[in-house]
Amino acid sequence: MYPQARIFIRTALAYLVAAFLVGALVLVNQGLALDSRIGALLPVFYHLLMVGWTTQLICGVALWMFPPFSREQPRGDERLGWATYALLNSGLLLRVVAEPLHAWQPAPWSGWALAISGVLQATSIWIFVAAIWPRVKGRSGDKERGRHSDKQTQ
Amino acid sequence: MPRLSQLMIRTALLWLAFGYTAGGLLLANKGVPLLASLWALRDLHIHVLLVGWTAQLACGVAFWILPRLDAQGSRGDERLVWGCFMLLNGGVVVAVLRSLIWMVSRNDLVWLNVIAGVLYLAATLAFARNAWPRIAPFRTLPRPSREQ
Numbered sequence: 024m025y026p027q028a029r030i031f032i033r034t035a036l037a038y039l040v041a042a043f044l045v046g047a048l049v050l051v052n053q054g055l056a057l058d059s060r061i062g063a064l065l066p067v068f069y070h071l072l073m074v075g076w077t078t079q080l081i082c083g084v085a086l087w088m089f090p091p092f093s094r095e096q097p098r099g100d101e102r103l104g105w106a107t108y109a110l111l112n113s114g115l116l117l118r119v120v121a122e123p124l125h126a127w128q129p130a131p132w133s134g135w136a137l138a139i140s141g142v143l144q145a146t147s148i149w150i151f152v153a154a155i156w157p158r159v160k161g162r163s164g165d166k167e168r169g170r171h172s173d174k175q176t177q
Numbered sequence: 178m179p180r181l182s183q184l185m186i187r188t189a190l191l192w193l194a195f196g197y198t199a200g201g202l203l204l205a206n207k208g209v210p211l212l213a214s215l216w217a218l219r220d221l222h223i224h225v226l227l228v229g230w231t232a233q234l235a236c237g238v239a240f241w242i243l244p245r246l247d248a249q250g251s252r253g254d255e256r257l258v259w260g261c262f263m264l265l266n267g268g269v270v271v272a273v274l275r276s277l278i279w280m281v282s283r284n285d286l287v288w289l290n291v292i293a294g295v296l297y298l299a300a301t302l303a304f305a306r307n308a309w310p311r312i313a314p315f316r317t318l319p320r321p322s323r324e325q
Contacts, residue, residue, distance in 0.1 A: 073226070081234065090178060118204065125208060137208025145201030152190045159186045161178050 024087055027104050031083025034112065038075025042068055063126035067119050074115050074144065082107060082151055089158040103154035107147045114143030178241050181258055185237030188266060192229030196222055214280045221276035228297060229269040236261060236304050243311040248318040253307045261304040268296030 024032075046068045052061040086104050091097035098104070121136035178186075199222045206215040240258050245251055252258075275289035 077231065081231075121208070134208035138205035141201035141204035141208075144204075145197045148197035149194055152194045156187070156190060159178065159183050159190070161180070161183065 025098070027098075027101060027108075028083045028087035031079055031086065031104075031108060034108075035076050035079040035083060038071050038079065038115075042071035042076055045071060060123075060127055063123045067122055070115065070118060074111070078148075079111065082111075082155075085155050085158075089155060090160055090162055092158050099154060099157060103150050107151040107154065110143045110147030110150065114140045114147060117143065179252065181255060181262070182237045182241035185233055185240070185258075185262055188262070189230050189234040189237060192225050192233065192269065196225035196230055199225065214283075217276050217280035219276075221273050224269055224272035224276075224293070228265065228272075233262075233265055236265070239304075239308055243308060244313055244315075245318065246311060248320050253311060255307075257303045257307040261300045261307070264296045264300035264303065268293040268300065271296065 045064050048061060049064050049068055052058065082104075086098060092099035117136055117140040121133045121140060124130075125133035125137060199218045202215060203218050203222060206212065236258070240252060243252075246253055271289050272293040275286055275293070278289075279285050
């Protein structure tokens with residue numbers, strides 16, 4: 024596994040743990056009513072899990088395992104992968120901080136932080152799609168290999 | 178990667194971009210209120226990303242990498258997976274339409290969600306029917322008979 028994929032997947036694992044720490048806190052609070060403000064962490068839990076873990080894991084595994092872009096550049100332009108990583112994680116971390124603060128005490132700065140977070144995450148995904156799109160393809164030479172093996176089995 | 182997997186994965190990527198754009202708009206609107214009706218995109222965001230992106234990507238990749246049925250590389254009856262592709266995306270489109278109609282006209286056609294649910298279920302059954310026999314341990318693959 025090459026370094027970029029390792030970083031994506033390890034970061035995803037860290038978010039998985041963080042998501043379930045927050046999720047456990049929300050559940051405990053639902054049972055024991057510790058503090059009403061903890062309820063505002065529910066969307067943070069969802070997005071740590073679905074963006075930080077699921078999406079990021081998929082991005083890392085896809086960048087690693089999808090068919091190579093070309094012989095010279097098997098993963099295409101790796102800068103696109105790094106841009107995805109940077110924007111996705113900065114957007115998500117900004118959300119994790121700003122969303123509960125905005126729910127507890129709305130302020131212009133936290134509102135704008137949420138807006139910026141939305142732009143960062145959406146942009147990161149558009150870049151990821153641009154990076155992976157040309158790698159969604161069949162292996163060149165599959166047909167020839169298939170024909171060859173057909174002859175052998177006959 | 179077979180052509181059908183390419184189609185499913187590319188369609189999933191388009192839903193991913195669409196779903197995150199909708200999500201970005203929702204989040205921006207939460208912080209800096211622009212348009213109250215944008216909140217109607219929340220259901221769209223969930224359907225597009227859970228079904229159109231995550232479920233479809235999983236189906237596309239599974240159809241590609243699950244063990245083949247014979248030495249010729251058969252992936253089973255592809256019509257089932259084509260059916261899954263059309264039903265699943267049909268369901269997502271219906272769910273998206275419901276959200277957009279609600280956002281524009283404030284008319285909540287909740288029965289569209291029933292149609293989306295039925296389409297999702299049919300898609301899942303078709304996919305499971307194809308994938309089930311391919312979930313098998315390593316084995317020597319039988320040669321296909323010449324009559325096939």
